Structures are given as C-alpha cells and as structure tokens.
Amino acid sequence: MGLKTVLHWGKGLFDVGKHLRFLSLAVIVMLLITAPVAAQDALKTFTFGEFGDPVKLDAAVVTDGISFRVTRQGCENLLEFNPGTTQPGPGLAKSWSVSDDGLTWTLQLEEDVTFHDGTPFNAEAVKWNFDRWRFTDHPQHFAEAAFEYYEAQFGGFDDESIITNVEAKGEYEVVFTLSQPMGAFLNNLAMSMFSISSPAAVEKYGADYGTPAVGFVCTGPFKFVKWETGVETVLERYADYWGEFTGNVDRIVYRPIPDNAARFAALQNGTIDAFEQPNVQDIPAIEASDNLYIMLRPSFNVFYLAFNYRIAEFRNPLVRQAISLAIDRQEIVDAFYVDGAVVANTMNPPTIAVGFNENIVTPYDPELAKQKLAEAGFPDGIEQVSVLAVDAEGNVTDEVVETIPVRVYYMPVVRPYNPAGEAIGEAIASYLQDIGIKAELASAGDWATYLAQRRNGELLGLYQLGWTGDNGDPDNFIGYFFAAADKPMPREGFYQNAAVADLLQQGRVLSDPAEREPLYEEAEAIMAANAERIYIAHGPVPLAFNKRVTGYIP
Secondary structure (H helix, E strand, O other): OOOOOEOOOOOOOOEOOOOEOOOOEOOEOOOOOOOOOOOOOOOOEEEEEEOOOOOOOOHHHOOOHHHHHHHOOOOOOOEEEOOOOOOEEEOOEEEEEEOOOOOEEEEEEOOOOEOOOOOEOOHHHHHHHHHHHHOOOOOOOOOOOOOHHHHHHOOOOHHHOOEEEEEEOOOOEEEEEEOOOOOOHHHHHOOHHHOOOOHHHHHHHHHHOOOOOOOOOOOOOEEEEEEEOOOEEEEEEOOOOOOOOOOOOOEEEEEEOOOHHHHHHHHHHOOOOEEEOOOHHHHHHHHHOOOEEEEEEOOOEEEEEEEOOOEHHHHOHHHHHHHHHHOOHHHHHHHHOOOOOEEOOOOOOOOOOOOOOOOOOOOOOHHHHHHHHHHOOOOOOEOEEEEEEEOOOOOEEEEEEEEEEEEEEOOOOOEOOEOOHHHHHHHHHHHHHHOOEOEEEEOOOOHHHHHHHHHOOOOOOEEEEEEEOOOOOHHHOHHHHHOOOOOOEHHHOOEOOHHHHHHHHHHHOOOOHHHHHHHHHHHHHHHHHOOOEEEEEEOOEEEEEEOOOOOOOO
8 A cells, every 4th residue: 555646636536645644843843745747738746835935855853744745745754644644554564563561663664666866665675764864873864954753753863762673584575673562653653754755865865855956866766866945846656656647737836926926826827826824804705705625634743832941030930930820822813813723732732632721721811921930030021131151961051141031932934733833923022021021033044944943942932833733642742842851852852851751751761641641641741831832722733735636535
C-alpha cells in the first residue's frame, strides 16, 4: 500500500487518497496534504495558493506546515495515517510486529520500490535515514540544521535517544530496538518529518539537500521539478512510482501568496484552484459563489503566546498571571476565527484522544490583572524589562545584560491556527496597555527567520506560536514541547519545569489511555496555575476550492 492519490479534473473525482496527510508545525504545524487537483493545460495541473515559501524541502530538518505540504506529495513514511483518522496503517512498511516487552519492533518493507533518483529503497536506506537523524556525528546530520522533531519525539540524540538501534535484517526487514516502551511509536513513524529520503541524494548534495536547487528525492507519487523562491514550487508525477496512482493530475504547483485577500482574488480569477485560511469576512462570498466552495478541517490545533524566560519580569508567575488575565480570548476568537473555534485554556485541544483537562479555565479579568501586577511589585505597570544572561551550560543567570521595551512578536505568515498574526498582536498589545504594560509590536522578519529565532531563544519578549498535531497523540502536543523541560530549553524560550517534564516522560512510555490521562491533565494544571503559556484558541480551518475539485477529505 503506497500513497494512493486519486486526483481527477473537471467533473471527475478528487480523492485525497488512501492516507490522511497531516502537517505540523514548528511549529509547526496539522495540515491534510495529499493535494486537490484541477487542470490548466495539457498537463493537468493543480495550483494551490500557499501562505509563503517552504523553509526547506528536507523534511527531517523543518517544523513548518508550508514545507511539509510540499514534501508529503513525494516523500513517504514507513507507516501512513488511514483516511480521516490518526490511526497508522501500512506505508513503505507493509506489516510489523512488536515483542511482548514493547522494546523491539520488526517491520517488513515493500519490495521493488525506487527513489526518484533511481536508487533502491530497502532496509539499509531506512537504517541510514534513522542513523542520520539520531547520531550527531553522522556525516549528514548537518551542524547547521536542527533535527528538532527527532529530538522531541524520540527523547534526544545519541545516547539520549529512545531508539537505541536500527538494524537491517536482509533487504526488506528492519528491526528497531527501544530503551523503553513507547505508546506513540507507530504514530511517530507516520509523521511527515520521518519520511524516507534517498541516502545517495543526501550524500551527493550535502547541506544543499532540500534547498531550491535540489528539492527532495524520495519514493512518492510526485517528484520535485523546481522551486523558484517567491514564485512557485513545482512537482510532477513520478512515472516509476511503485504504488497505485489512479488519478489524472500530472503537476502540482504551490504559489506563495502571503495575503489572504490576494489568495481569494486569485481563486476567483482562476489563477489558483484552492487555498487555506480565507479571511472570515470572505467566507460568505465564497459560499454564495456558483464556482467556489468552503470545507472545514476539524479543529486539532492550538494558538498561543510564549514567554521568553530570559526576561527577568516574565520569570515572576504573578506577572505572567497578570498578562494572562489581561487578554480577552473570546473577543479574539469572535473577531478573527470561523464559527466553531473555541477559547483555549490548555495546550492539548478538546479533540485530542487523551490528555485534555476540561477543568482548567483562564478568565478575562483586567482589574485582577492590575492587582497581580501590583502584588508583583509593579503598581504603576511595566515600561521596560531586563534581559538576563545565559551561561555556557544554557542556564539563565541573574546577570542583566540589557534593558528593552516589552515586545509582542507576531507571526509574519498566516497559519492554520493563526489567521491574522499582526492584527491579533495589535490586540494583545492593546490589552496589555490597558493594565499598564507598555508593549510594542515586533517583527522578526520572514517566516524562516522567525522560526530560527524562536528555535534559538532569540525572540526576547512575548511571541506567537501555534501547533497543528501531527499524529493524534498527546506526546505530540504538550509532550513535544515540554517533555525535555527538566533542563532549560532555548527553543521554548528557556522554559524549565522538571515536574512537568517528569509527568510527560511517564505518559510517553504508557499505552493505556486510562493510565496516561491523569498524567497529562496534571501537567496541564501545573502549567495553567503558573500561566507558563497563554493559550488563545483552538479552531477549525477553512479551505476554499474551485468546484472543479471534489472529494477532498478534511
């Protein structure tokens, strides 16, 4: 069973295929990505209006959904999600078994599969990919790249990795040995960033693999053709694809159009065939159109504000509580999100299978916020904040290195969980002004720069983040971000909470939902009590289509 994409043009059927495709986000980011299709020329071409350019097309080193939306068309996993679910099924591995102690997984691979460069897919290729992600001294574990997903989902690199060995037994059998049982192991294998690339291609191109000059080289139904930054990324059908390909689409084009209204205009004039996240005010016009329609992807995401804990004032829970109390989440949801969106009180969304804590509520109370600020020692509010130094071991010290304004960083692109980053940022800055915190809106540049500065702990203020789940498991929601928080985490603004980390690490090794549920609920309660993050919204994601495109499974 491969990535079986049934894509038809005109009056025919478009079926997103045999596998549900999710995107994450560094951020990011869950998007369904087996592409819809329409036709524009002799080669039947589907054009998707994208938020912006990919960061990179090496799936192992990115976290953003824009990149994954492209790579998932041509890069396949050992397991793939069944349509409309987060249940993993066969992919490049056709079957698997696990030992009684949960520590040894044996996978049988599909045969007669080739990468787009003509080299064979086999057990050695699988081992090579996992060794590349796992070992920091692997020649293709590039120092300038961040293998963030592997670190987060499998506990770290080298000796810290939960995967302790990957062995090729014969040409089409691969054995994984784990240091501890892992309830989400199969789900992890189906995640976009753990797709299998051609070892020969990565070795040939080095750190240029995944850049516009190279793109990706995988096993899927579409191969990379070109990526012209700011213009388009083009994929075409791979003639020697090993799996069933019953659709009639020959080419997929991703056209970066950052502005929501401009994407809507492009859909209206036929320049594109579909796009994600139209402005709320444009949805009635799309629904009333004879040629267009809207579908909603169910809510499985969260939008929130993170604190950088190098800011001395943000290390005070009273200040964080004041900021949380100052923000009218319901007003933001009503103004910027589609019907069905709800206020977020926790990282895990209500739609997650395990780990949502329904007892946590974060009220809007600006008067209480002012009292909290006064109790924290700021009766007249806050105009500037102090930035603390970081020592050689990565610990935040008491040394003040500079004084800066209170900054609210906004995302420079629309995201599924964040329909209007700058406007929401302006609203948040205004709420803070109301309680005496003089905040200014800040930009970190383009999307790639924003993600890099977030990863390095360089967004010195409050900053917008969000997450669309990759595999349905809480270890990929709250666990992804905080299971390693027994140490300061630069990518989480130097957040540290050993109690939270311990609960999440306990939850990771269990498979019984009844045993896991209270651990995640307790972790959420600890974080909420101290306002360690400010969760804003969970919401469904609207997608707009030309009526030539049918059969999409959100």
